[in-house]
Amino acid sequence: MSLVFGAVADDLTGGLELAAMVVAAGAPCAFATAPPEHLDEPAIVIGRRTRVADPALATTDIRRIGQWLRDRGARQIFFKYCATFDSTPAGNIGNCADVLRELTGSKLTAFCPSFPEAGRRVFQGHLFADDRLISESPKRHDPLTPMTDPDLVRVLQAQTPTKVGLIPHQVVRAGFDAMAEHCDRLVAAGIGFALADAAVPDDLAALAALTVDWPLMTGNSSIAAYYPALWRERALVDPGMPAPRLAPVAGPGVVLAGSCAERTRRQLEIFGGERPVLMLDLAEGDADRLVASALDWALPRLAEGPVAIATSAGPEAVAAAQARLGQRRAASLAEEVLSRLAEAFRQIGVRRFLICGGETSGAVLDRLGITSLRVGAYRAPGISQALAEGPVPLAFCLKSGKLGPEDMLLPMLASMERGEQA
Known part of the structure; x- marks a missing residue:
């Protein structure tokens, strides 16, 4: 079976959540912390520990995982990070996305951290936690990755030499053709990365339809929940199957x-x-x-x-x-x-x-x-x-x-x- 979706996550909790979302949407998905010897599923998430690692080590690690996914014919590589865009000016989101962009040859890569179900929304490039900007939330006190700037275009641009733009909410709401035309304009302007606004689940569904055929996509796990249905439309995976029931585990x-x-x-x-x-x-x-x-x-x-x-x-x-x-x-x-x-x-x-x-x-x-x-x-x-x-x-x-x-x-x-x- 060809590898339809190969994801690398910058920590294990987010990686497990991503794999669980794909499974819940009816597509088999493996989860590992390192490239496995054997892979039978059409999707895999590899959870790493790069979020707060030294930037040079993080990019080396992500490049290695990305190359492994490319060598196995991954139709799309997905880079998963936190909905609160946990990072610092040194990384590790922009720098890791850079190496994946180089591996895939992606002309434009979108960034979609929104997770409306958990109260994380991006509007006009600004990240909100529930009813306040992320910079006004408890996240500003994070001991390793404090978020003191809600402007994610600015936050991402500090981490990468790649020019960063925006897919604003009014364009997302205007539909597929409007988004595709906007993205063409971004590419023509020399922009390689674009923050994508998303405030409600319908926005995520629209962005998933836009990006499902892109060689590289990045974001929180929430947008990936919309991909399996699109894979089935393209006959890339078998029809939906019931999610596995994990065996009970007794003991303390x-x-x-x-x-x-x-x-x-x-x-x-x-x-x-x-x-x-x-x-x-x-x-x-x-x-x-x-x-x-x-x-x-x-x-x-x-x-x-x-x-x-x-x-x-x-x-x-x-x-x-x-x-x-x-x-x-x-x-x-x-x-x-x-x-x-x-x-x-x-x-x-x-x-x-x-x-x-x-x-x-x-x-x-x-x-x-x-x-x-x-x-x-x-x-x-x-x-x-x-x-x-x-x-x-x-x-x-x-x-x-x-x-x-x-x-x-x-x-x-x-x-x-x-x-x-x-």
Whole structure:
């Protein structure tokens, strides 16, 4: 089967969500953290950890994955990043898109981060979080990728030498022909990248129809949900099939949270109303001591039900840890501690893992040596399940720190135990 859709995601939570959306739309989709030896599905998402990596390392990594997808005849390459356009002037969105543009020979590549279902919308090139500009939202306090400028044309242009333009909302609403003519004008003006406005699902559907045959597309996962129906119209994939039902996984469950997003902190607060939560203080700076104390705390409590261990903290606590340890060391310490805890928990029989945060998710899967997951159907922002198959299956939910209902943690762990996908 030819590869219709080859995606590379800049973190694992977004990659899993993208794969789950494709599955829910009726197209088989593989999910891996590295190029697999065998691939039977018409679509694949490869989740990487380039979002906050050194820009040179990120572009090298994305080029390698992009070349692998090209070598397997991918009809379209899709670069997935966060709906909040998580990046800095150094990258890693524009620089990574540049190498994919070079590989594919794309004349014009669109950028569509909008996720209306999660309240992320782009209008006249400006990103909104619910009813306010992203620069006025809690995202401005992100410890690694604070968003202080809502103008995504300007944000992207700082990351790339490629000229950046806009597909404005009035053009999107005017229909396919108007968009195609506008894009022709952008190309004639020497513009290679274009931010695409999208405020409602109909805008995403229109942009999907415009870009489904483009060799390179970028965006959040939400626009890709509209591609499988278009693939079927073109006889590129078999007619829609029911989404797989993941097998139930019994055994203890844990929440490991590294995200400092306001939504994750609220989810932990609600979880804590029913089950124990341990908040680790990274300012202590000693990974061995933090891991040991967390295990001593968790082991007697796991017999009674799920527990949560978090390095999540508010802006003031994050600033204190960064002041003592440095920004990168504070982040890497959180990943080290939580991934080592995941490894220890697996050894004592924990089988269900709910991981909050893209970088944390990547660190956990790396530590556990898991390179592929069987993906269940997408249900809602932040709610998708996956299974690491093997002699002892492990169930996962890899959740973006900013997404998911406030009360999702305990129900999600219960869903893994039931194996539900409906």
